[in-house]
Amino acid sequence: MQAQSEAPRTHWLLPIDPAAHAEHQPPDWRTRPDAGPVWEAIGRSQQIDRWCLRSGFRTMQAGDTIWAYLSRRQELCAVGTVREVAQDGGAWQVLVRWDDARTAALGRDPLPRSTFGQVPMSTCRARESAARVLTERYDALPGPRHTA
DSSP states (O other), X not given: OOOOOOOOOOEEEEEEOGGGXXXXXXXXXXXXXXXXXXXXXXXXXXXXXXXXXXXXXXXXXTTOEEEEEETTTTEEEEEEEEEEEEEXXXXXXXXXXXXXXXXXXXXXXXXXXXHHOOOOSSSEEOOHHHHHHHHHHHHHXXXXXXXX
């Protein structure tokens, strides 16, 4: 049996309040079964690949996996890779390369919080039990395999 060469990856949860982007949201954003239009509305409201960090910036690293968590809907709607954690004028920001194929799949079928069992109140590292679920889900979504 060949040893697995892929290094473990750190999963981060980035909570986003869709209501903070209400002017761009579809009227049924709270109840619709898909999350794609909700995520797209957030992208019309702000730069989607740059997020302010108030926590996590000391240990988050380029190459980590980051998941967008829609707080009011309590589900994950997007996933990507941390490109860089940078300080900009005293504020810390994470620059993200969102995975288009996996994010589109999550947009059609978001991952409910009940599946991974963690409530992120701020940007945080996924607990071990949540990280196991997220790794399985990531690998099951369409797109190239994650490489560390």
